[in-house]
Amino acid sequence: xxxxxxxxxELFASVVRALIPVLLAALGGLICERAGVFNIALEGLMLxxxxxxxxxxxxxxxxxxxxxxxxxxxVAVSAVLAYGSVTRRADPIVLxxxxxxxxxxxxxxxxxxxxxxxxxxxxxxxIGLDTVRIPLLADIPWVGPVLFNLTLIGYLALILVIVxxxxxxxxxxxxxxxxxxxxxxxxxxxxxxxxxxxxGAVLLSGVLCGLAGAQLALGNVVQFSENMSAGxxxxxxxxxxxxxxxxxxxxxACVLFGFAEAFGFRLQGNGxxxxxxxxxxxVVTLIALIIARKYFKRGxxxxxxx
Amino acid sequence: MTTELAADRTLVRRTxxxxxxxxxxxxxxxxxxxxxxxxxxxxxxxxxxPSMVEGALTGRGPAxxxxxxxxxxxxxxALAIAFRAGVFNLGAEGQxxxxxxxGTLVALTMPGPGPVVIVVACLAAMAAGALWAMLAAVLQTSxxxxxxxxxxxxxxxxxxxxxxxxxxxLKEKGSSMVATPMIPDDTRIPALIPADSAWGTALRHxxxxxxxxxxITRNVNYSLLVVLAVVALVIxxxxxxxxxxxxxxxxxxxxxxxxxGVHTTALVIRTMIFSGAISGLVGVMLVLGSDFxxxxxxxxxxxxxxxxxxxxxxAANRPIGVLVSGAFFAALIxxxxxxQRSDGVSSQLSQVIQAAVIILIVVRLTLxxxxxxxxxxxxxxxxxxxxxxxxxxxxxx
Numbered sequence: 206x207x208x209x210x211x212x213x214x215e216l217f218a219s220v221v222r223a224l225i226p227v228l229l230a231a232l233g234g235l236i237c238e239r240a241g242v243f244n245i246a247l248e249g250l251m252l253x254x255x256x257x258x259x260x261x262x263x264x265x266x267x268x269x270x271x272x273x274x275x276x277x278x279x280v281a282v283s284a285v286l287a288y289g290s291v292t293r294r295a296d297p298i299v300l301x302x303x304x305x306x307x308x309x310x311x312x313x314x315x316x317x318x319x320x321x322x323x324x325x326x327x328x329x330x331x332i333g334l335d336t337v338r339i340p341l342l343a344d345i346p347w348v349g350p351v352l353f354n355l356t357l358i359g360y361l362a363l364i365l366v367i368v369x370x371x372x373x374x375x376x377x378x379x380x381x382x383x384x385x386x387x388x389x390x391x392x393x394x395x396x397x398x399x400x401x402x403x404x405g406a407v408l409l410s411g412v413l414c415g416l417a418g419a420q421l422a423l424g425n426v427v428q429f430s431e432n433m434s435a436g437x438x439x440x441x442x443x444x445x446x447x448x449x450x451x452x453x454x455x456x457x458a459c460v461l462f463g464f465a466e467a468f469g470f471r472l473q474g475n476g477x478x479x480x481x482x483x484x485x486x487x488v489v490t491l492i493a494l495i496i497a498r499k500y501f502k503r504g505x506x507x508x509x510x511x
Numbered sequence: 512m513t514t515e516l517a518a519d520r521t522l523v524r525r526t527x528x529x530x531x532x533x534x535x536x537x538x539x540x541x542x543x544x545x546x547x548x549x550x551x552x553x554x555x556x557x558x559x560x561p562s563m564v565e566g567a568l569t570g571r572g573p574a575x576x577x578x579x580x581x582x583x584x585x586x587x588x589a590l591a592i593a594f595r596a597g598v599f600n601l602g603a604e605g606q607x608x609x610x611x612x613x614g615t616l617v618a619l620t621m622p623g624p625g626p627v628v629i630v631v632a633c634l635a636a637m638a639a640g641a642l643w644a645m646l647a648a649v650l651q652t653s654x655x656x657x658x659x660x661x662x663x664x665x666x667x668x669x670x671x672x673x674x675x676x677x678x679x680x681l682k683e684k685g686s687s688m689v690a691t692p693m694i695p696d697d698t699r700i701p702a703l704i705p706a707d708s709a710w711g712t713a714l715r716h717x718x719x720x721x722x723x724x725x726x727i728t729r730n731v732n733y734s735l736l737v738v739l740a741v742v743a744l745v746i747x748x749x750x751x752x753x754x755x756x757x758x759x760x761x762x763x764x765x766x767x768x769x770x771x772g773v774h775t776t777a778l779v780i781r782t783m784i785f786s787g788a789i790s791g792l793v794g795v796m797l798v799l800g801s802d803f804x805x806x807x808x809x810x811x812x813x814x815x816x817x818x819x820x821x822x823x824x825x826a827a828n829r830p831i832g833v834l835v836s837g838a839f840f841a842a843l844i845x846x847x848x849x850x851q852r853s854d855g856v857s858s859q860l861s862q863v864i865q866a867a868v869i870i871l872i873v874v875r876l877t878l879x880x881x882x883x884x885x886x887x888x889x890x891x892x893x894x895x896x897x898x899x900x901x902x903x904x905x906x907x908x
Contacts, residue, residue, distance in 0.1 A: 245659075285870065285874075288874065289870070289873060289874035293874045293875055295873045295874050295875065296873065298599060298659065299824060299869075299873050300870065300873045300874070302601070302820065303821065303824070303866050303869040303870045303873060304866070304870060306817050306820070306821060306862065306865075306866040306869075307862075307863065307866035307867065307870060309817075309862065310859050310860075310861075310862030310863040310865075310866055311548075311859075311863050313857065313859040313862070314548060314552075314857045314859040314860050314862075314863050315548075315551070315552075316857075317552070317856075317857035317859070318548070318551060318552030318553070318856075318857060323857075436664075436667060439660070439663055439664065442660065443660055443664070446657075446660070478675055478678070478679065480671040480672070480674045480675035480678065481671065481675060483667075483671050484667050484668045484670075484671040484672070487664045487665075487667035487668060488664075488667075488668055490664060491650075491656070491661065491664045491665070494650075494654075494656045494660065494661075495650065495654045495656060498654050498655040498656065
């Protein structure tokens with residue numbers, strides 16, 4: 206095995222590519238977490254986003270309209286989660302798991318219904334999202350090609366990390382959202398309607414998962430394949446836990462995952478069986494969780510799921 | 512006399528209340544959603560649904576349904592015991608896969624009489640499933656990783672590890688299929704009454720070739736009896752043993768159970784061991800009973816673990832309910848496949864309907880008050896399905 210060609214600029218570029226869908230979904234999960242809704246439907250939402258993006262792009266001939274359609278679809282599905290878990294006070298875990306299974310079924314069903322194929326749908330009529338190169342900045346060695354040659358969704362994801370951090374901890378909106386999550390009764394005493402914030406958080410996670418799906422299906426590749434989210438939504442759930450629902454921390458966890466995926470892929474090119482490297486992101490995530498266990502004792506995450 | 516009448520009226524009212532409750536309403540609405548999906552696919556639901564019913568209930572339908580119901584009920588009962596104890600095992604898929612793998616290894620390598628090999632293979636599969644589940648449990652109890660996450664993430668290494676073994680070291684040389692060699696004939700789980708046995712021929716002569724009962728005895732194997740025995744055992748444990756009582760208590764109210772002296776750490780580990788063992792058993796029975804070899808991706812591809820999860824939720828973790836809902840969901844799958852053959856509607860419609868049923872039940876969809884006949888007379892009865900709302904029983908991690 207040649208170690209010297211394992212790490213180079215291209216590796217970091219693929220880390221960023223791998224992390225963006227997870228990061229978007231994780232930001233959605235984070236906002237829900239802060240509002241007191243444990244959202245584990247990220248996986249299903251992301252998958253539905255992938256399908257709707259591909260179908261939308263195929264039908265309209267525009268990648269960006271595909272993104273819009275993806276967002277519309279995932280917002281619609283997340284409305285079910287919001288109604289169930291907020292208005293009907295259903296168990297979000299059970300609802301989330303059922304929605305994930307629904308996502309696999311409905312995308313597989315519609316794949317046959319619309320495009321008469323099973324498994325993978327590739328077609329020249331699916332228009333992908335081009336990367337937008339930022340002049341000058343992209344010429345910076347190492348950092349430039351990695352950070353300044355992304356799709357618009359990619360830039361948005363990175364900017365949203367900072368925006369979420371600011372809003373969550375520097376603006377009244379974030380304060381109220383956190384209040385709703387931590388002390389709903391206190392928040393409502395102060396005139397903040399917890400349900401409204403929770404609806405907003407869940408619907409926003411729908412938007413972010415739609416973007417995540419679109420990035421996965423129109424940015425990273427230009428195709429839809431059954432179950433193509435492949436556990437990334439779950440990794441996003443874990444990223445929120447690892448980051449203790451802090452945007453910067455969650456971003457760090459996503460980088461870890463992106464690195465595991467990209468590095469695994471690279472090792473695969475160097476002769477390691479695909480089955481071993483495919484398992485890498487999940488094993489790495491699990492090990493990271495174990496190492497981070499001391500944080501769990503006082504993390505806010507444990508309070509929600511216990 | 513009057514009390515009898517009153518009892519009758521209560522029964523009618525209770526039935527009406529149940530019919531207006533979440534389960535039937537959710538099933539009907541989910542079927543309506545399915546009809547919309549069929550229409551979106553450009554096919555007339557009034558043509559497609561009848562062929563679904565026909566496929567599930569006529570000809571080979573009942574035999575196929577029972578055949579499918581066996582692993583689904585098995586996975587559902589494995590998950591039901593976990594959920595009942597408030598342990599959210601999402602790793603049944605991995606536990607099933609490793610069970611199938613361990614059982615295949617035994618069946619391929621162990622010499623000796625067939626029945627002995629089958630028993631050892633089943634024990635090995637249960638051990639493998641139990642160990643994988645226990646790993647998830649220990650990650651929660653001593654590492655603080657929620658079991659929901661640990662069990663789910665462990666699915667992937669299990670899936671890829673078995674896929675790796677089937678692709679490389681265990682792959683049958685020269686075969687175009689990515690699978691292990693076939694297991695010996697005498698290590699296959701036999702049908703209830705094999706077609707070529709004396710009984711089988713006698714039955715065919717007396718019942719006729721197309722008889723549903725004959726098809727069932729030929730196509731359904733002993734796995735069904737094993738799964739029924741597991742369900743019976745779970746009923747016994749739940750109702751008659753302290754362990755079953757404790758797990759039900761912990762699922763209802765963890766703090767109360769702790770206060771009452773239940774050792775919850777041991778309970779979580781024990782529950783996961785049983786849950787994983789049953790999942791592993793289902794995995795090996797699929798290999799020894801239907802595929803006769805481990806095919807790459809076949810156990811994951813069946814989706815039985817997730818169907819079983821939905822069944823356990825529909826049944827609110829009650830064993831008898833698992834039998835009924837398992838048969839129902841299996842009939843949906845068999846009917847869906849028939850619909851795919853005759854009308855070209857993707858069989859994944861079954862999964863859409865199943866998930867929709869659970870989503871609707873979880874959000875407690877009921878008939879609007881003005882449609883609810885049971886509420887027209889006298890006071891409202893507590894709907895007997897109130898407890899089916901999953902979150903009461905499934906509880907939290």
